Amino acid sequence: MNHNHPVDPVIAPFDSLDRQVVQALMIDGRVPFSRLAEVLGVSDQTVTRRYRRLRGEGLLRVIGLPLGLRVGLYQSQVRVNCVPGTAGAIAEALARRPDIAWVTINAGGAEVSCMTRSRSRRERDSLLLDKLPGTRQVTGVSARTILHMWTGGPGGWRGLDELDDDQILALRRPTDFGTMGGFELDPADRAMLNVLERDGRATYPELAAATGKSESTVRRRLDHLTEEGVVFFDVEVLxxxxxxxxxxxxxxxxxxxxxxxxxxxxxxxxxxxxxxxxxxxxxxxxxxxxxxxxxxxxxxxxxxxxxxxxxxxxxxxxLRTVKRAGLMTDGVRLFDPPAVA
Structure with missing residues (x-):
């Protein structure tokens, strides 16, 4: 999916089944299509076709992300004031960074808002204290550190009302949302997340190949990370x-x-x-x-x-969404080693 340009809302409008599929994936991004078809009361082939069409046309993507507060990412909400006429270029440049998400153009087109998810305080401060203030088209920068999240990670958005209570219960997986202590990701976890950031529904053979572990091992590990609220699955959809x-x-x-x-x-x-x-x-x-x-x-x-x-x-x-939650842009991964300046 191209995160840098809005999708024409006239193309392929979502019908009721599309919206049901979206809500189901918000509840469990990796639910097997066979299970999803059973809950929705349609055939496996129908669910598979719907998902592949939406995914193939860039209208929907499931991505696996770490919960930043648990894995030590430095998260800040940043507002960048721009010279009139330059917000688009600044937003595009920010969207290309793997440590930036939720890039929008606001306030009459002269303000860019984004969320930073930096791997270190040094990386965050370099952006906020050096790179952005040193950009000629930037007239001001303000940043607020995220201290606590009530919603926006595991649990998903509750705004859709396409599924009934029984369907929601049938799809919901047990997850410990209340645990907020630090969690140390190991190298295999990071390798797995680098795949899931591109495709949250990547197969277990794909995850096994990326980590060098067996399929049964990555299945157990991903289940553990999900149940502990360390990794969650987001649905990118306009x-x-x-x-x-x-x-x-x-x-x-x-x-x-x-x-x-x-x-x-x-x-x-x-x-x-x-x-x-x-x-x-x-x-x-x-x-x-x-x-x-x-x-x-x-x-x-x-x-x-x-x-x-x-x-x-x-x-x-x-006014315009330039990038949503995805941390993958132009082949750069959140957990890749930082580039040397």
Whole structure:
């Protein structure tokens, strides 16, 4: 999938079965097609054809990612102010970096927002203190460190409502979302993740070949990493194909004593695929996805309006998504050795 250019929403609109497949993969990105077909009440061939069409046309991709807070990645949300007319080029350059995800152009086309997932403090600081400020078209940079995530990793987005409760229960796998201690990935884990970052549904023979381990060993190890909440599977799909036409970045000031309760509440909203606590004056960061502008208005005034602890609210619509969660760009891998300057 090309992460650097938006897909024309007119091409291959998603029907009800497509949306069911997407929601099922958000619950379990590696669910066997035979099991998925059984849950959806269709044939194996139908599910396989649907997935291959969506994947082949670049409309959907399953990717396997590490949960950054568990494996020691330095995660920050960065906003880059640009000279008018240069945001596109800056966003494209950021999207090509393997340590950058969720690149959007916001605020009238003069601001780029992204998420850094750096392997070291030095790598993160090099970007924030040297490379971005030293770029002639950049007029300002602000960064907030991600302290805690309520939603946005294992567990998936709850905004789709295509499956019933029984179907969701049949697909859900046991995962320890509550464990947040550090986890040391070994070389075989990293080799496996370098494959899964390209294709979360890579076969066990492919994973075995990449790691030098047996198929049974990589199967057990991947199950363990998934159940421990170290590795999760994300579905890259443009919300517009699912009937959601508005994405926005939300920042809010919340008192430290209220942050956990407010963050948990906001993270449970079906409109919110990502919610986190951050450093900075506005300690709550979230992404909001709605069907239209009226839906965004209703969310802000009704759901958020009912949370009295939310203050200094800022809503910034995304004008263009340049890159989503994928950390693979131009053949560079997150766990490759860093390039020597």
């Amino acid at each position: 919300p517009i194909h699912l009937g959601f036409n508005v994405e926005a970045l939300m920042s809010a000031a919340v008192a430290p004593s209220d942050l956990e309760a407010v963050g948990s509440t906001v993270g449970s909203h079906p409109e919110v695929p990502f919610a986190a606590a951050t450093t900075g004056a506005t300690s709550l960061l979230a992404v909001v996805v709605c069907r239209d502008i009226e839906g965004l208005y209703q969310y802000v005034t009704m759901r958020l309006g009912a949370i009295k602890e939310v203050a200094q609210l800022e809503i910034t619509p995304a």
